[in-house]
Amino acid sequence: TDRHSGRTALVTGAGSGIGRGIARRLAAEGAQVACVDLKHDLADETVSLITAEGGRALALSADVRDRAEISAALEATVETFGGLDYLVNNAGLVTMSSLEELTDEEWDLVLDVNLKGVYIVTQLALPYLKDSPGAAVVNLSTVEAEVVVSSQGFCQVHYNASKGGVKMLTKALAVELSRYDIRVNCVAPGPVATNFIPGADLDAPEVMEFLGQRLLVKRLAQPEDIAAAASFLLSGDASFITGVQLPVDGGWLTR
Ligand code: NAD
Numbered sequence: 138t139d140r141h142s143g144r145t146a147l148v149t150g151a152g153s154g155i156g157r158g159i160a161r162r163l164a165a166e167g168a169q170v171a172c173v174d175l176k177h178d179l180a181d182e183t184v185s186l187i188t189a190e191g192g193r194a195l196a197l198s199a200d201v202r203d204r205a206e207i208s209a210a211l212e213a214t215v216e217t218f219g220g221l222d223y224l225v226n227n228a229g230l231v232t233m234s235s236l237e238e239l240t241d242e243e244w245d246l247v248l249d250v251n252l253k254g255v256y257i258v259t260q261l262a263l264p265y266l267k268d269s270p271g272a273a274v275v276n277l278s279t280v281e282a283e284v285v286v287s288s289q290g291f292c293q294v295h296y297n298a299s300k301g302g303v304k305m306l307t308k309a310l311a312v313e314l315s316r317y318d319i320r321v322n323c324v325a326p327g328p329v330a331t332n333f334i335p336g337a338d339l340d341a342p343e344v345m346e347f348l349g350q351r352l353l354v355k356r357l358a359q360p361e362d363i364a365a366a367a368s369f370l371l372s373g374d375a376s377f378i379t380g381v382q383l384p385v386d387g388g389w390l391t392r
Contacts, residue, residue, distance in 0.1 A: 140372050142167030145218040147211070149201050149258060150228030152179025154331030155277065157186070158360025159225055159367045164192030166368060168223065171214040173197045173207075175228070193218075201228045201254030207261050221265035223371045226255040226276045226303075231296040231334065244295045251299035255306055259321075267317045273371045274310065276323040277363075278303045278382055280389045283325065288347065304382050311380030320379035322370045327351075327386030329358040353388025 146163045150156035152174030160170045164187040172187075174180040177198035187194040195217050199206035215221055229251045232243045255276055266272040282300040285292045304323060311321040328348055330339055338344065339357055349355055366385045369375055384390050 139167040140374070141223075141368070144168045144222040145171070145214065145220055146223035146225060146371070147171040147173060147214055147221060147262065148225040148227055149173045149199075149254070150175075151183050152176050154333060155326065155329055155360045155363045156225070156227040157183045158364040159227060160194065161187055161190065161192075162361065162364035162368050163223070163225075163371070164194055165190060168192075169218040170194040171197055171210065171218070173199050173201075173210050173228075175200050201226075201258050202249050204257060204261065207258055211261055211265060215265055220269055221262060222269040222272050224259060224262045224266065224274045225367060225371075226258055226274065228254055229277060229299075231293050233293065233334065234295075235291040236294050239295060247293075247295040248299050248302075251296070252302040252306065255303055259310060263314070263317075263319075266314075266319050270318070271373060271376070272317070272319045273375075274314070274319065274321040275367045275370050276303050276307050276321070278307070278323045278325045280325050280327045280384060280386045282382070283384075283390055307382065308380045315379065320370075320375070322375070322378060322380065323382045324363055324366045324370065325382050325384045325386060325390075326358055326363050327384070327389040329360060329363060331360060351389050351392075352386075353391060356387070358385065358387060 146168045148160045151160040151172035160172050164170045172180045172183045180196035184194040184196040197210040199210040279300045282304040307323040
């Protein structure tokens with residue numbers, strides 16, 4: 138469809154995985170997409186894909202923790218595309234440490250990117266979003282904002298804490314920004330086939346067995362599965378939906 142035609146979106150973490158999938162989907166549905174990533178070369182690759190698919194996109198490098206960089210990215214977006222209608226706060230990361238191994242540096246990194254970054258980018262984008270009728274924000278939480286997934290007895294407590302924060306921040310932003318008719322929702326993926334955990338082999342038989350016990354849909358999600366939900370929540374089809382967390386998890390949270 139062309140349900141986003143004439144709209145402009147900014148997607149953080151658009152150089153890889155889910156963010157790239159969302160950027161491509163929104164562009165395929167007519168949006169002009171600012172692809173923001175810490176790594177400029179990755180953002181460039183996403184833009185090349187979108188361009189090859191006939192879409193319009195702009196590659197920008199910025200760290201969601203850095204107000205000056207994000208302000209510059211927003212200005213470049215508005216200068217190029219004339220405004221901002223959608224914000225997708227997707228940039229995120231995890232480090233693999235048990236509580237006993239965890240350092241303050243890791244805690245701060247994960248909380249700053251995953252949670253504080255959503256606050257910073259949304260606050261800085263607000264003056265532009267306020268000017269757009271039908272503006273909407275989508276954040277990325279995870280099933281791990283609801284349940285603790287532990288493997289070999291370890292979870293990532295800092296990740297759970299950050300994404301639980303994203304879920305509640307989404308609701309609080311939905312309330313505050315309702316005065317400007319801006320909707321705010323989040324998507325909670327289950328396991329998605331990306332490079333989120335470097336070196337993890339999600340296709341390994343023991344991993345698939347662990348996942349298979351939880352998943353009702355017996356496959357890993359692809360970025361496209363998450364992108365479809367994000368696109369819906371941004372679209373006019375979701376104009377009566379705000380403040381929700383939509384699991385896209387193959388049934389993970391059912392049991
Ligand atoms: P990914 O590692 O493939 O992509 C994340 C992208 O974000 C990378 O391109 C990275 O360069 C960028 N990034 C990291 N820190 C940044 C920063 N400070 N500023 C700007 N960009 C930054 O990961 P993914 O799997 O696509 O994850 C995307 C989001 O989805 C994350 O928020 C993650 O927590 C969430 N999520 C992922 C899964 C999964 O199974 N992959 C499940 C649930 C939720």
